[in-house]
Amino acid sequence: MFNRKTPRSVWIAGIIVILTLGIVWGVTRQRTVVIKTGGINIRQGPGLDYNTIAQTQAKKRYHVLAERNDWYKIRLTDKQYGWVASWLVNRKKPLRNVTRLSEATIVIDAGHGGSDSGAEYHTDSKNPKYMEKTYTLQMANRVADELRLHGAHVIMTRDNDRYVGLRPRPALAESIHADAFISFHYDSSPSRNEASGVTTYYYHNGPSKKLARCLSHQYSNLPLTNKGIDFGDFLVIRDNTRPAVLCEMGYINTTKDFRQIRRLSYQLKVARDVTKGLKNYFAQQ
Numbered sequence: 364m365f366n367r368k369t370p371r372s373v374w375i376a377g378i379i380v381i382l383t384l385g386i387v388w389g390v391t392r393q394r395t396v397v398i399k400t401g402g403i404n405i406r407q408g409p410g411l412d413y414n415t416i417a418q419t420q421a422k423k424r425y426h427v428l429a430e431r432n433d434w435y436k437i438r439l440t441d442k443q444y445g446w447v448a449s450w451l452v453n454r455k456k457p458l459r460n461v462t463r464l465s466e467a468t469i470v471i472d473a474g475h476g477g478s479d480s481g482a483e484y485h486t487d488s489k490n491p492k493y494m495e496k497t498y499t500l501q502m503a504n505r506v507a508d509e510l511r512l513h514g515a516h517v518i519m520t521r522d523n524d525r526y527v528g529l530r531p532r533p534a535l536a537e538s539i540h541a542d543a544f545i546s547f548h549y550d551s552s553p554s555r556n557e558a559s560g561v562t563t564y565y566y567h568n569g570p571s572k573k574l575a576r577c578l579s580h581q582y583s584n585l586p587l588t589n590k591g592i593d594f595g596d597f598l599v600i601r602d603n604t605r606p607a608v609l610c611e612m613g614y615i616n617t618t619k620d621f622r623q624i625r626r627l628s629y630q631l632k633v634a635r636d637v638t639k640g641l642k643n644y645f646a647q648q
Contacts, residue, residue: 394427396435398447400457404466405445409434411466411542411648416445432540433468433516450516458514463645464638465514470536472546472599473503473519477526482551482615495615496524498624499547502612502633506545509634510641533603543574543641544607546599549615549624559620560588562611564595570606577644578608581636586623587613606644 401421406413409431417439419425425447429436434446448466451458458465474495475481481495491497500521507517518539520532536544552558561582565575575592582589600607612633613620623629 409446467542468516470541470544474499474548505630505634529598536605546609550611555616560590562590564609566600574606575608578640581640
């Protein structure tokens, strides 16, 4: 482009043009988003653990500077930055009411799957309609749908009939810094029709136990007996430093319970109860 015979003034002018073009290109390439919903919290960092420093203005355009754990870092002023939940920014239908649940990332774990059938209504039935894995996935999907309606960011450990090892499940919650982890299962007794009811297990005291209490309180309205909360030494909640519970939503080898487990109405009621329980849990934070 230039050689040794090029005048110094031309060199300087050329450098200025190159730098100017670079700056212009950088500005034009910078990502922007229009946040349709006003009142979304802008926080000091990417998560509920950080304090709110401002709230979004409806239909205002913001520059996105970075992304972490599905949160956007946006520019507020030349000297002020903050973080906002990307799933609330990108919603096709803006929320009318933004809550702490709306800003939360929830991992929903459908127990078992694939070659791991879990417990069964009939022993060795070899029919998926009698297997625990079938109904944990149905329940997980109902809960995920309900939570998303309320704005929550839901990530599932599995969304189809596939095998997932135990350790990757809590590892997922850890990697995304989830605000809650809920694992769904169905109990089984040594002999058929000898046990019934719903139990919510926690391993760690503190947030996990508090989460268990909030969910269990809502389960008191279910058609199956609520047996309350209890300590449970299950890997998916034991190896999880995020608030984590495991919910046994009935005994699959008890006829009375199995009738409920299979019903859409029961699954939808649990989904609503989980949503209410999580709302109460986050309201206490």
